[in-house]
Every structure is written in structure tokens, then in C-alpha cells.
Amino acid sequence: MTGHLTTAQLLACREPGLEPGVVAARAHLDACTECQAELQRLDQVKARLKALPTLRPARDNWALVQQRVRAERRARWRTRIVAGSMAFAAGVALMLMVRTQLRQDAGQATAIHEAMQRSSQLEQVIQQYNPDTRMVDGQSQLVAGQLEDRIAVVDRELERAQLLAAREREDALLRLWRQRVGLLDALVDVHLTRAQAVGF
Amino acid sequence: MAESLVLADADVVLARARAGDMVALERLYRAYEAPVYNLARRICRTVEDAEDVLQETFFEICRSIHQYRGEGSLWGWVRSIAASKALMRLRRNKYRDTDELDDEYHGPVLGKHEHGGLRMDLEAALERLPEVSRAVVWLHDVEGYTHEEIAGMMGKTVSFSKSQLARAHTRLRGWLGGEGALA
Ligand SMILES: [Zn+2]
Numbered sequence: 001m002t003g004h005l006t007t008a009q010l011l012a013c014r015e016p017g018l019e020p021g022v023v024a025a026r027a028h029l030d031a032c033t034e035c036q037a038e039l040q041r042l043d044q045v046k047a048r049l050k051a052l053p054t055l056r057p058a059r060d061n062w063a064l065v066q067q068r069v070r071a072e073r074r075a076r077w078r079t080r081i082v083a084g085s086m087a088f089a090a091g092v093a094l095m096l097m098v099r100t101q102l103r104q105d106a107g108q109a110t111a112i113h114e115a116m117q118r119s120s121q122l123e124q125v126i127q128q129y130n131p132d133t134r135m136v137d138g139q140s141q142l143v144a145g146q147l148e149d150r151i152a153v154v155d156r157e158l159e160r161a162q163l164l165a166a167r168e169r170e171d172a173l174l175r176l177w178r179q180r181v182g183l184l185d186a187l188v189d190v191h192l193t194r195a196q197a198v199g200f
Numbered sequence: 201m202a203e204s205l206v207l208a209d210a211d212v213v214l215a216r217a218r219a220g221d222m223v224a225l226e227r228l229y230r231a232y233e234a235p236v237y238n239l240a241r242r243i244c245r246t247v248e249d250a251e252d253v254l255q256e257t258f259f260e261i262c263r264s265i266h267q268y269r270g271e272g273s274l275w276g277w278v279r280s281i282a283a284s285k286a287l288m289r290l291r292r293n294k295y296r297d298t299d300e301l302d303d304e305y306h307g308p309v310l311g312k313h314e315h316g317g318l319r320m321d322l323e324a325a326l327e328r329l330p331e332v333s334r335a336v337v338w339l340h341d342v343e344g345y346t347h348e349e350i351a352g353m354m355g356k357t358v359s360f361s362k363s364q365l366a367r368a369h370t371r372l373r374g375w376l377g378g379e380g381a382l383a
Contacts, residue, residue, distance in 0.1 A: 006366070007366045007369045008366035011365060011366055033272070045341075045372055047239070049322065049337070050342050054234050054238045054239045056237060057234075057250070057254060061233075061255050062233075065255050065259050065262065066222060066226070068259050069222070069225070072263065142222050142223070145220050146219055146221060149220035
């Protein structure tokens with residue numbers, strides 16, 4: 001190699017790598033004080049870049065982020081009500097299947113069916129409370145948001161439960177549908193309390 | 201910098217944030233607002249762009265925090281979202297491509313011996329770099345990303361990332377003069 005190392009070659013010496021070009025550059029570097037000084041200078045620029053002060057935003061951006069998150073949650077919730085009705089329909093179809101397959105578990109099957117019906121009724125009640133117009137206070141919105149998120153988790157588990165073996169599936173379905181009813185009940189309470197407070 | 205940033209009760213905050221708790225999400229925002237904005241501001245050209253990136257980053261964090269499973273540091277996860285949003289912003293604004301402006305300019309180019317009292321300070325020099333070069337030098341030298349990672353984030357090759365870094369340093373060398381050497 002003739003002449004000193006280029007910036008690219010000097011930087012390559014700092015990277016892992018055993019390509020012939022890099023090996024040759026390292027050999028030159030070991031023997032050349034000028035290139036060593038240049039590499040040291042590069043290291044120092046890097047150190048100075050790292051030491052630059054942290055720039056901070058001039059205004060608070062959280063309110064805007066929060067607004068977008070809430071708007072998206074409300075949109076998601078509306079879709080979920082539709083999906084919930086579909087899950088209900090699918091659940092009914094599954095029920096019929098479960099019933100024919102496992103007559104001895106008629107009691108449990110009935111219990112699942114009841115939970116599903118209750119779940120559907122509660123969802124219809126909630127639909128009357130349009131979160132866009134009724135949920136104006138932050139605390140209620142927060143609680144409602146949390147409940148909605150937990151219902152979404154139960155819905156995901158319900159989907160997974162469909163894949164379980166018959167016996168296990170029934171236990172899981174009953175547990176999950178009851179859990180869903182409990183969450184929906186709480187959600188109705190939140191909406192109801194809020195609606196009364198603002199005079200609806 | 202932000203590596204050392206810790207939330208006192210990180211586990212609790214994270215668990216609540218995953219459940220969609222706005223108070224916990226705000227705690228995350230407060231903890232990482234400055235480093236995210238700093239990264240965005242160093243990469244983007246304007247304050248407005250940097251604020252947009254800050255908002256987009258946290259909006260994304262709020263909706264996908266349940267996907268963060270604790271592999272790697274929380275800051276590492278937050279930062280990768282911020283970096284990708286900032287780079288997306290660069291692409292969207294169709295900032296000048298460094299390949300075209302290699303030697304065309306940005307301000308009066310000072311010859312090797314013409315610095316004298318005009319030696320530029322590092323902030324100004326960084327600001328003056330072409331956008332892509334600046335993004336690469338920041339992500340590599342300050343944030344500690346590898347060329348492979350930067351190439352992945354930018355949708356470019358590893359050698360593109362390496363050559364952008366070298367160009368950035370060559371320019372900084374010219375603008376800052378020899379001061380770096382023994383400063
Ligand atoms: Zn040399």
C-alpha cells in the first residue's frame with residue numbers, strides 16, 4: 001500500500017472484519033504514526049458527538065399522542081362490537097356441535113350458552129352508550145379503555161380455546177365466557193355511572 | 201446516554217402500560233421523551249419534523265407495547281421505533297440524496313488552510329451534513345448501531361452505510377479542521 005489510509009480505511013480498522021484490504025490497512029496503521037494520529041482524531045470526533053447535549057422538545061407532545069391513542073381505541077372498540085357479534089354467532093354454531101358430541105355435559109354446555117347470551121345482551125347495552133359522545137371524563141375513559149383491552153385479551157383466548165381438545169375446550173370456554181360477561185358488566189357500570197353523572 | 205435511564209418501578213409500569221393504562225403510558229413517555237426527541241432532532245432537518253417523529257414514535261409504542269416481551273432493553277426497543285420513524289420521515293420528505301450532492305455544496309467550502317477563525321463548531325458542522333450522511337453518522341457513532349443494522353433500517357447495503365459514514369467524517373474533518381486531533 002502506498003500513501004496514507006483514507007477515512008474509509010481508517011474507519012474500517014475500527015470495525016470487525018478480516019478482509020484482505022482491512023488486514024493490510026491495519027498493518028499500515030501499526031507502522032504509521034500519522035495514520036494513528038488521524039484515527040485518534042476520528043475517535044475524538046466520535047466522542048465529541050456522543051457528548052453533545054440532549055436536545056429537548058420545546059413543547060409537551062403527550063396530549064397529542066394521547067388524543068390519537070384514544071381516537072384509535074374508540075375506533076377499535078366499534079369494530080370489536082361487530083367482531084363480538086360474529087364471535088357470538090360462531091359460538092352458537094360451536095355450541096350445537098358440542099351439544100351433539102357431548103350429551104353427558106349438557107349442563108356445562110347450557111352454562112356456556114347462557115354466558116354467551118348474557119355477553120351478547122351486555123354488548124347491546126354498551127352499544128347504546130356511544131363512547132364518542134358519552135365518555136368525556138378522563139377517569140371513566142381510562143377505566144373503560146382498560147376493560148375494553150381486557151375483553152380483547154379474553155377474545156383472543158376464546159379464539160385459541162376453539163383449538164383445544166373437546167373436554168378442555170368446554171372448561172376453557174365456560175371460564176372465558178364468564179370472564180367476558182364479568183368484564184362487560186363492569187363496562188356497563190362505567191358507562192351507566194358516567195351517563196347518570198352527566199344527566200343522560 | 202439513555203442506556204442509564206431507568207424507571208424506578210419499570211416492571212409495574214410496563215405491566216400497566218401493556219394493559220393500556222394511560223397513566224403508565226405517560227410515565228413511559230416522560231422517561232423517554234428527551235432521548236427520542238434528541239435522536240429525531242439530530243436526524244431530521246426541522247423541529248416540526250422531530251416533533252412529528254416524537255409523536256409517531258409514542259403513538260406506535262402505545263399501540264404495540266404489548267408486543268415488547270422484555271428481550272433486550274426497553275430503551276433499545278423504544279429507540280429502534282424512533283430511528284425507523286425518523287428515517288421514514290427522511291424518505292418521505294425526499295431529502296436530497298447524498299449520492300447526487302457529493303461535491304456540490306452546502307455553504308462556502310473552506311480550504312484546508314483557510315479555517316483560521318472560521319473553525320466551525322461541531323453542532324453547526326453536524327447540521328450542515330447532508331441528511332442521509334448525518335443520519336448514518338448519528339446512528340453509528342452516537343447510538344451505536346452497526347452498519348448491518350443501519351443498512352437494514354435504511355433499506356440500503358452495508359457498503360452504502362460505510363461509505364456514508366466515511367463521507368460524513370471526511371466532511372467533518374474539513375469543517376472542524378485539525379482541532380479534533382489533540383482537543
Ligand atoms: Zn499512514
